[in-house]
Amino acid sequence: MSDEKEKSYLFDRPENVERLLKGFYAICILLVLADFVLHRHIGFGWEEIPAFYAIYGFAACVVLVVIAKKMRNVVMRKEDYYDE
């Protein structure tokens, strides 16, 4: 299947990845700025924290990944663990 000179794909070029990420960061910044301009309804007290959802989303995922990584020490076994 593999040709000698395989076609270069979209994300084979690092500058495309770079471009995508820059656009992504820009949206993140705009979303935080929007929090200061636009008014959200407040249901719970903690929603009043500026950019609450942004902070929470970021922190939640970092916590998730850190705990999940620690979990590997306890629960991870070899692929054929049950076949032995």
Next chain:
Amino acid sequence: MSELSPFVLYFVTALLVGFTRGLPRQVILLAAPVVTGLHLWLNVEIGSTITHAIMSYELIILRVDKLSLLFGYLFCIASFIASIFSLHVKDTKQHIAGVVYAGSALGAVFAGDLITLFVFWELLAISSVFLIWARGTERALKAGMRYLVFQVLSGVLLLAGALVYYHNTGSLAFDHIGLEAGVAGWLIFIAFGIKSAFPFLHSWLTDGYPEATVTGTVFLSAFTTKVAVYALARGFAGEEILVYIGVSMACFPIFYAVIENDLRKVLAYSLINQVGFMVTGIGIGTALALNGAIAHAFSDVIFKGLLFMSMGAVLYRAGNINGSDLGGLYKSMPKTTVLCIIGALSISAFPLFSGFVSKSMVMTALMHGDYGYLWLLMLFASAGVFHHAGIKIPYFAFFAHDSGIRTEEAPNNMLIAMTIAAVLCIFIGTQPQYLYALLPWEVEYWPYDLTHVLAQLQLLFFSALAFVWLNKKGLYPPELPSVNLDMEWFYRKLLPVGAQQTVNFLHCAKKSTLTTIMAPMQGIQTKLAQSSVAKYYLSESWPTGSMVFWISAILAAFMLLDIFGLGH
């Protein structure tokens, strides 16, 4: 014409599928859900019932209200999409299993009494296991067996509960049951709980679904858990305990999903996570929450189906579904990639996609119910969904490092099935009024306001930012060929090993007891042989004849005792 229960059409189809091959069979497979769907849409009216007398009892095999009708439509759509996806399959038993399975799901949601529900409940179990066994591997065979044990257990509990319920109330009608119904309530609750994959009872799902065939998993993901969600919504709406169960269902699987290597197993965990949102909604029990739970079941069947289809297509083409071995597939499967991303955006509840319009109802209901900390946990779960299902699935399959796998785009029938699902995801997401109109409870709700959209976008984009950051820092756990211990460890490892060790222990105990007893015995025997009594015949050997003699003697003694009345 309304005197026809929809499952009948499916069971007739299953029969026809058994006798046809090739194009006629494909036409029949596609016609069944279309005809049934039209029948439900045009002929079946809310309030109509069909009863069937068996012995002295009247079974309600069709009971139509908005709740059952919505699930009826949903199951027709789901089986239509799954049938297209599996159109290339030649294996007759898989087709029959799929059709009977979908038909049983229809039968279960229209069942008006607990006995009819039980019958379809068990049919769901028995038909679906063939979709796992059809994989043909040793692993699938064993996993299917374990799956079946759970499913049948659920059925037995349901039947036991139904009988106790009948004994207590004199009724078998399947309406609100509630835990206040005592033992009967709990038995039925646990039966429903097994099928909806409550924590600690969930491992049949994560164990069985990834072992099923490429097309089988698509069927499996649609019906069993959603029938259970329907049953909970009908029987146990507003039970406070469901809120806590639902929140834990939404939270714990995401940790497993992050470190799981088999991408279809990642989806199985995220299936539990999504059912957690539904169960929470049912537990809150307000009109908004219940509508949210039902609406989310509707969107989930379609986007989860789409995700399972895209991973099925990858497995079909690449022959592998482990994150550690995949990557770079967007080069050879660009259409599947795009369709998978639509599914990923829908499950992550991106605005304009189906998950957003249904999940936000449950979140809003939590807020109205003033469940502050639970709401925070559900927000955590929402971020987590995006992390593992929204990003991890497409990223590790289609992007990440280039695995060097070059294959073909998914077959056309798979692409068509995925496209229909993707279009539905966007349609529901952008035009939610049509789905809302079908919902059983009357409530005014509109998801698109500034607060919701902004909050959700912030949550999702910054979850993605966390992923990018962790990846760049090299902190993201790499995909590793491994298994992670979960509840199934108890019966796949602890129980067999425990049983083995018990057997070994008993064996050793027996041996050592025998030696301790035999040694002195032997000593006595040798001593006896050397002693002066050895000349007596009986002490030397134990022929059968002498045994018979002594038994006769003992019996004779007993008889004499009895005759003279001494034994009394």
